[in-house]
Amino acid sequence: xxxLLLVALFTYKQRVRSGTFLLLTFxxxxxxxxxxxxxxxxxxxxxxxxxxYVDQTGQLSPISLIDMGEDFLKRHRELVLNAFxxxxxxxxxxxxxxxxxxxxxxxxxxxxGRLVYYSDDAPNESLLDVLRRFLRQAMLPDASPxxxxxxxxxxxxxxxxLQSGDSFSEGTALVIRIVLPAAMGIxxxxxxxxxxxxxxxxxxxxxxxxAMEMVITSMRTWQLVAGKVLGIAMLTVTQLIVWCxxxxxxxxxxLTLSSGPxxxxxxxxxxxxxxxxxxxxYLLYAILAAxxxxxxxxxxxxxxxxxxxxxxxxxxLWLTGIIIDTPNNALAVALTLFPLTSPIFAMFRMTLTxxxxxxxxxxxxxxxxxxLPSTWALTRIFRASMLLYGQRMTWKExxxxxxxxx
Amino acid sequence: xxxxxNEFALQADxxxxxxxxTYAVDDLSFEVSRGEIFGLLGPNGAGKTTTIRMALDIIKxxxxxxxxxxxxxxxxxxxxxxYLPEERGLYDEMTVFDVLLFLGQLKELDRSTATQRVELYxxxxxxxxxxxxxxxALSRGMRQKVQFVAATMHKPELIIVDEPFSGLxxxxxxxxxxxxxxxxxxGATIILSTHQMQQVEEMCERILLLNQGRRVLYGQVxxxxxxxxxxxxxxxxxxxxxxxxxxxxxxxxxxxxxxxxTDDVAPEQVLKALVAKPNLQVxxxxxxxxxxxxxxxxxxxxxxxxx
Numbered sequence: 238x239x240x241l242l243l244v245a246l247f248t249y250k251q252r253v254r255s256g257t258f259l260l261l262t263f264x265x266x267x268x269x270x271x272x273x274x275x276x277x278x279x280x281x282x283x284x285x286x287x288x289x290y291v292d293q294t295g296q297l298s299p300i301s302l303i304d305m306g307e308d309f310l311k312r313h314r315e316l317v318l319n320a321f322x323x324x325x326x327x328x329x330x331x332x333x334x335x336x337x338x339x340x341x342x343x344x345x346x347x348x349x350g351r352l353v354y355y356s357d358d359a360p361n362e363s364l365l366d367v368l369r370r371f372l373r374q375a376m377l378p379d380a381s382p383x384x385x386x387x388x389x390x391x392x393x394x395x396x397x398x399l400q401s402g403d404s405f406s407e408g409t410a411l412v413i414r415i416v417l418p419a420a421m422g423i424x425x426x427x428x429x430x431x432x433x434x435x436x437x438x439x440x441x442x443x444x445x446x447x448a449m450e451m452v453i454t455s456m457r458t459w460q461l462v463a464g465k466v467l468g469i470a471m472l473t474v475t476q477l478i479v480w481c482x483x484x485x486x487x488x489x490x491x492l493t494l495s496s497g498p499x500x501x502x503x504x505x506x507x508x509x510x511x512x513x514x515x516x517x518x519y520l521l522y523a524i525l526a527a528x529x530x531x532x533x534x535x536x537x538x539x540x541x542x543x544x545x546x547x548x549x550x551x552x553x554l555w556l557t558g559i560i561i562d563t564p565n566n567a568l569a570v571a572l573t574l575f576p577l578t579s580p581i582f583a584m585f586r587m588t589l590t591x592x593x594x595x596x597x598x599x600x601x602x603x604x605x606x607x608x609l610p611s612t613w614a615l616t617r618i619f620r621a622s623m624l625l626y627g628q629r630m631t632w633k634e635x636x637x638x639x640x641x642x643x
Numbered sequence: 644x645x646x647x648x649n650e651f652a653l654q655a656d657x658x659x660x661x662x663x664x665t666y667a668v669d670d671l672s673f674e675v676s677r678g679e680i681f682g683l684l685g686p687n688g689a690g691k692t693t694t695i696r697m698a699l700d701i702i703k704x705x706x707x708x709x710x711x712x713x714x715x716x717x718x719x720x721x722x723x724x725x726y727l728p729e730e731r732g733l734y735d736e737m738t739v740f741d742v743l744l745f746l747g748q749l750k751e752l753d754r755s756t757a758t759q760r761v762e763l764y765x766x767x768x769x770x771x772x773x774x775x776x777x778x779x780a781l782s783r784g785m786r787q788k789v790q791f792v793a794a795t796m797h798k799p800e801l802i803i804v805d806e807p808f809s810g811l812x813x814x815x816x817x818x819x820x821x822x823x824x825x826x827x828x829x830g831a832t833i834i835l836s837t838h839q840m841q842q843v844e845e846m847c848e849r850i851l852l853l854n855q856g857r858r859v860l861y862g863q864v865x866x867x868x869x870x871x872x873x874x875x876x877x878x879x880x881x882x883x884x885x886x887x888x889x890x891x892x893x894x895x896x897x898x899x900x901x902x903x904x905t906d907d908v909a910p911e912q913v914l915k916a917l918v919a920k921p922n923l924q925v926x927x928x929x930x931x932x933x934x935x936x937x938x939x940x941x942x943x944x945x946x947x948x949x950x
Binding site: 247250251447448450451452453454457 | 696699700701718721722724726728730731732733734735736737741745746748749750790793794
C-alpha cells in the first residue's frame with residue numbers, strides 16, 4: 238500500500254505542475270467566473286443614466302420616482318425619471334445633455350404599439366429593468382410594492398413529487414433540482430472523457446521514458462498500475478475542486494451582486510448518487526484507458542486508443558432525445574445499467590423522472606463487478622507489454638497475455 | 644526454499660526462455676558466489692538481458708529456475724537487489740532529487756534515510772549541484788550516474804549492472820568503477836553485464852559467456868585465458884635470434900620476439916636454451932595470454948561459423 242501511494246503521489250506531482258494540466262484546470266473556471274462577473278462589474282461601473290419618458294397615451298400615471306426594491310443594487314434604491322410632455326422637449330433635453338435618452342410610449346401602446354427608446358447608447362439590462370418597473374408602476378399606481386413584485390413573477394410555484402413526497406417551494410431551487418442532475422451528468426461525461434486520455438498518456442509515458450524496469454523491480458505490477466490510476470484520480474479531484482470552487486464563486490457573484498434568491502436548496506441525494514456511480518465508473522474508464530495506453534507504442538497512439546473508450550462517455554449526450562419524452566423506456570434503463578454510460582444516463586433521467594432506487598443500486602453493482610476482471614486483465618497486459626519499448630502490442634499478443642494468465 | 648546466507652547470490656539451473664519459436668536462453672546453469680564481481684558476457688542477442696530479467700522476476704522462465712539471494716524472488720527480496728538496466732530512462736520532467744527520493748523510497752528506505760542517501764550519493768558522483776535540475780536537462784553521462792545512484796543507494800546485497808560504462812568518459816568510468824569496488828568491499832555481489840572486455844578483465848573474477856542463449860564459457864577469468872592461450876612466449880632480448888629447438892615459428896612483435904613452440908616443448912625448456920646461448924642476453928620472458936577480447940571474438944565467430 239505504501240508503494241502504491243508513493244507511485245500515486247509521484248504521478249500526481251509529475252503532472253500537477255504541467256502546463257497542459259494547469260491550462261485544462263484553470264481555463265474553464267476562469268472563463269466562467271469572468272463571464273459571470275462582467276455584467277455585474279458593468280453595473281457597478283457607474284451610475285445609471287438619467288433618462289426621461291414621453292407618454293403619448295395619456296393613460297399612464299405620472300411617475301418620477303422608481304422604487305427599485307431591496308434586491309436591486311443598494312445604491313440605486315430609488316431612481317428619478319423625467320417626464321416630458323412632447324418628443325421634441327425630450328429630444329432637446331437629450332441634445333443638451335440633461336438626459337442620456339428617453340422612452341417614447343406611443344399613443345397605440347395599449348393596442349400593441351411598440352415602445353421606442355431614443356439614445357446614443359443601447360440600454361443595458363439594469364436600465365431595461367428600471368423601465369419595466371416604471372411601466373408597471375405607471376399602469377398600476379395604486380398597487381403596493383408587494384403586488385408589483387408579484388406581478389413581476391406571478392408563478393412562484395411549489396413542486397411536490399408524487400412518488401417521493403419531496404417538495405421544493407423556491408423557484409430557483411426547483412430549477413437547481415432539475416438542472417443540477419443534468420449538469421452533473423455533463424460534468425461526469427467530460428471528466429471521464431478528458432481523464433481517460435490523460436491516463437492513457439500517463440501509462441504510455443512510463444513506457445516511453447523507459448523507467449519501467451527500475452520501478453518494476455521494486456514493486457508489484459498491480460501496485461504500479463493502481464498507483465498510476467490513483468495519481469490521475471487525485472488530479473481529477475483537484476480539477477473538480479477547482480471547478481466547483483469556481484462554480485460557487487460564480488453563483489455567489491450572480492446571487493449577491495444582482496437580483497436573485499439568497500439561499501439555494503442543495504439536492505444532496507443527487508450529489509450522492511453522482512459520486513457513488515461516478516467514482517467507480519471513473520475507475521473503470523481509467524483501467525480501460527490505462528490498458529489501451531499500455532498497448533500503444535507512443536503518446537499519439539495512446540490518445541487515439543483512449544479516445545475510443547472516452548467516446549462512450551459522450552454517447553449519452555447524443556441520446557438525450559430518446560429519454561426526454563419517455564425517461565423510463567427500455568433503452569434508457571439499459572443504458573443506466575450499462576457500466577460505461579451508467580452515471581451519465583442516471584443523472585439525465587433524474588432531471589426528468591424519479592429513477593427507481595433499485596436501478597441505481599443494480600447499476601452500482603454491475604460497475605463494481607466489472608472492476609475486478611478489468612483490473613486483472615490490465616495487470617496481465619501491463620506485464621506482457623512493459624518491455625516493448627516504443628512498440629505497439631498487437632491484439633494477438635494481448636490475447637496471448639490474457640490466455641497465458643488463465 | 645529456505646534462505647541461507649552461505650548460498651549463492653544467484654543460481655540458475657537448466658534455465659530456458661522461449662519467445663515464439665526461438666529460445667532466448669537455453670538450458671543455462673550457473674552460480675554467482677556472494678561477494679564476487681561476476682561478468683556476464685555475450686554478443687547482442689545472446690540472452691544476457693533475458694537472463695537478468697528472469698533473475699529479477701520481470702519475466703518468467705519457460706523452464707528451469709534462477710534464484711537470487713538463495714531462493715525464489717519475493718517482494719521483500721526486491722529491496723535487497725539493485726538493478727541498472729540497459730534501457731536507460733528516468734522521468735524527464737522531474738528533478739534529480741525527486742526522482743531519486745522516489746526510487747529510494749520504493750526500495751524500502753524511509754523518507755529521511757532516502758533523503759540522506761540521495762545527498763550522500765549525489766555528492767559521491769559529483770551531481771549534488773544538479774540536484775534541482777530536471778532530468779531532461781542532464782547530459783547522457785549525468786543521467787547514467789543518476790541511474791547508478793538509484794540502483795545502489797539502498798545498499799543492496801546483489802547489484803546487477805547492465806552496460807554501466809557505456810556513454811561515460813574515462814573519468815566517470817573510473818568513478819563508477821571505484822564505487823562498484825567500494826560496494827564489493829562492503830559485501831555486495833556485483834554482476835556486470837558488458838561488452839567492454841577490458842573492464843571485465845580488470846574487474847571480474849569469474850565470467851559467463853553466452854552465445855545464442857547457451858553457455859559457451861564459464862569459470863575463472865585466469866583459467867579461461869590460460870585455456871585459450873596457445874604455446875606461445877614473448878622474449879625481449881639483446882642479440883640476434885635465429886633458430887631454437889622446439890620452436891616452430893619466430894616473429895617480431897613490438898620490438899620483442901614472439902615464439903610459437905611445438906606441442907611437446909615446455910616454455911621452461913626454451914628459456915633454458917635461450918639463457919645457455921652466450922651471445923644472447925634475456926631481459927624479459929613471458930608466456931603470451933590471449934585477451935578476453937580475442938577469446939570473445941574467437942569463440943563467438945567460431946560458433947557462428949559452426950551454426
